[in-house]
Amino acid sequence: MAMSNVGIPSRQLYIDGEWREPVKKNRIPIINPSTEEIIGDIPAATSEDVDIAVEAARKALARDDWGSTTGAQRAKYLRAIAAKVLERKSELATLESLDSGKTSFESAADMDDVAACFEYYADLAEALDSKRKTPVNLHLDSFKTYVLREPLGVVGLITPWNYPLLMATWKVAPALAAGCAAILKPSELASITCLELGEICREVGLPPGALNILTGWGPVAAAPLSSHPHVDKISFTGSVPTGTKIMTAAAQLVKPVTLELGGKSPIVVFDDIDNLDIAVEWALFGCFSNAGQVCSATSRLIIQESIASEFLDRLLLWTKNIKISDPLEEDCKLGPIVSSGQYEKVLKFISNAKNEGATILYGGERPEHLKKGYYVQPTIITDVNTSMEIWKEEVFGPVLCVKTFKTEEEAIELANDTKYGLASAIMSKDVERCERFTKAFHSGIIWINCSQPTFHQLPWGGKKRSGFGRDLGEWGLEKYLNIKQVTEYTSDDAWAFYKSPSN
Ligand SMILES: NC(=O)C1=CN([C@@H]2O[C@H](COP(=O)(O)OP(=O)(O)OC[C@H]3O[C@@H](n4cnc5c(N)ncnc54)[C@H](O)[C@@H]3O)[C@@H](O)[C@H]2O)C=CC1
Numbered sequence: 001m002a003m004s005n006v007g008i009p010s011r012q013l014y015i016d017g018e019w020r021e022p023v024k025k026n027r028i029p030i031i032n033p034s035t036e037e038i039i040g041d042i043p044a045a046t047s048e049d050v051d052i053a054v055e056a057a058r059k060a061l062a063r064d065d066w067g068s069t070t071g072a073q074r075a076k077y078l079r080a081i082a083a084k085v086l087e088r089k090s091e092l093a094t095l096e097s098l099d100s101g102k103t104s105f106e107s108a109a110d111m112d113d114v115a116a117c118f119e120y121y122a123d124l125a126e127a128l129d130s131k132r133k134t135p136v137n138l139h140l141d142s143f144k145t146y147v148l149r150e151p152l153g154v155v156g157l158i159t160p161w162n163y164p165l166l167m168a169t170w171k172v173a174p175a176l177a178a179g180c181a182a183i184l185k186p187s188e189l190a191s192i193t194c195l196e197l198g199e200i201c202r203e204v205g206l207p208p209g210a211l212n213i214l215t216g217w218g219p220v221a222a223a224p225l226s227s228h229p230h231v232d233k234i235s236f237t238g239s240v241p242t243g244t245k246i247m248t249a250a251a252q253l254v255k256p257v258t259l260e261l262g263g264k265s266p267i268v269v270f271d272d273i274d275n276l277d278i279a280v281e282w283a284l285f286g287c288f289s290n291a292g293q294v295c296s297a298t299s300r301l302i303i304q305e306s307i308a309s310e311f312l313d314r315l316l317l318w319t320k321n322i323k324i325s326d327p328l329e330e331d332c333k334l335g336p337i338v339s340s341g342q343y344e345k346v347l348k349f350i351s352n353a354k355n356e357g358a359t360i361l362y363g364g365e366r367p368e369h370l371k372k373g374y375y376v377q378p379t380i381i382t383d384v385n386t387s388m389e390i391w392k393e394e395v396f397g398p399v400l401c402v403k404t405f406k407t408e409e410e411a412i413e414l415a416n417d418t419k420y421g422l423a424s425a426i427m428s429k430d431v432e433r434c435e436r437f438t439k440a441f442h443s444g445i446i447w448i449n450c451s452q453p454t455f456h457q458l459p460w461g462g463k464k465r466s467g468f469g470r471d472l473g474e475w476g477l478e479k480y481l482n483i484k485q486v487t488e489y490t491s492d493d494a495w496a497f498y499k500s501p502s503n
């Protein structure tokens with residue numbers, strides 16, 4: 001096993017710029033999914049701590065040192081956070097791998113993305129100053145009007161474990177850029193790096209209460225944010241059942257939510273591709289990177305019948321070549337699943353597929369050389385039909401199911417045969433066909449001749465059961481802004497709608 005000499009910091013809740021013990025003093029063990037060992041613990045917040053954090057956030061908004069900042073001033077904090085992340089990149093990446101099982105390469109890439117995302121929203125925060133007040137010319141002498149873009153208020157950011165610090169950053173960076181005060185609730189399965197973000201905020205002198213970080217169990221530490229009368233918005237990434245609960249609670253207060261809820265995304269491969277191996281590698285990366293624990297994983301391979309057999313042969317060769325090991329080992333390409341619960345869930349999906357009559361072409365089990373840890377072989381499933389669970393449900397593990405098609409019409413029907421609508425990919429050198437598919441796919445993200453590349457300048461989110469609203473890009477900032485119209489009557493004349501009693 002690869003050794004790490006990075007110690008697990010022991011932290012409290014990060015509230016009002018300070019480390020604060022949870023009111024109930026409970027803690028949750030941190031489990032390393034590669035060794036199944038307890039390596040530390042995190043504080044477990046309850047609704048009492050949520051109340052304290054919400055109050056701290058409200059006070060931050062009311063104080064000049066946060067509530068009256070310009071975008072340019074906030075950008076300085078965001079850039080300082082980015083610099084600290086890069087300074088601590090190697091340590092943070094190792095912590096991310098120890099906590100979540102991500103390979104060290106992917107964790108390091110995440111830290112680069114985290115820093116770049118803070119930098120990107122620093123740019124947008126600066127640009128916001130000139131857009132803060134936009135005059136609107138009505139071509140009327142009697143009225144002067146303008147539109148203000150203001151911070152929305154106190155926002156609750158509830159995030160998952162698959163990209164722990166990166167998913168938090170997709171929400172924290174724009175929320176702070178907008179001038180909101182935020183409460184981040186990371187996943188109990190992987191919170192270490194999000195707590196370190198608290199330490200970074202403390203070190204760079206982010207005004208107290210601007211960002212508060214509460215770790216703990218979802219129903220105890222996050223649910224109170226959805227129902228809290230002084231939390232103005234919830235931005236969530238995670239499962240459909242939890243998204244439904246959040247939306248239900250928020251609906252009682254007409255609280256806006258944005259939900260990013262995963263999917264069962266297709267990758268359609270046509271027989272006109274120039275290079276089989278290039279397409280095979282994208283199909284592999286699309287489903288097995290991050291051990292398949294990706295909301296946008298292209299986990300349904302829809303392949304043209306004429307090249308299916310050759311494609312699958314190559315796919316098998318590439319799959320067998322994937323190095324599965326402790327995520328900190330050099331060249332590891334597939335680490336463990338995040339937790340025992342998720343591991344059991346993935347294995348159950350595979351055994352259900354088998355019981356329903358599908359063929360496990362490759363994988364489906366624990367790799368023989370790894371006796372401990374929540375490892376699952378990269379798995380390829382064929383003989384799938386569209387009524388099977390494996391075709392319909394999100395596995396969130398390294399499990400690819402395969403179906404073939406003959407015609408373009410059949411391909412698009414199969415691609416859209418899902419309750420989800422996050423991403424879709426097409427591999428073809430026919431430009432017009434790619435355009436037809438771009439239009440026909442029912443999803444928020446389209447990849448052409450690739451799968452998964454993600455850029456923080458572009459909107460991220462889906463339709464149907466994948467949720468609504470967008471992270472990233474300018475759309476990721478807009479959702480933390482309140483649009484306020486201001487209408488001023490500038491005429492000296494009376495309005496004269498009613499008859500004046502003095503006449
Ligand atoms: N869209 C995505 O990126 C993700 C999708 N998932 C899907 O969800 C499945 C289950 O994973 P979980 O960790 O159980 O996801 P989850 O949706 O329960 O967890 C995500 C976040 O929601 C919080 N949460 C849990 N219950 C809550 C509640 N009642 N109110 C407010 N927040 C709550 C959790 O503490 C965590 O911070 C996965 O197998 C996968 O299919 C999981 C993580 C990320």
Ligand SMILES: NCCCC(=O)O
Pocket residue numbers: 162163167237293294295296452454
């Ligand atoms: N490449 C980033 C994927 C983000 C997500 O799984 O939500």
Ligand code: NA
Pocket residue numbers: 030031032033098099100189190338
């Ligand atoms: Na963990």
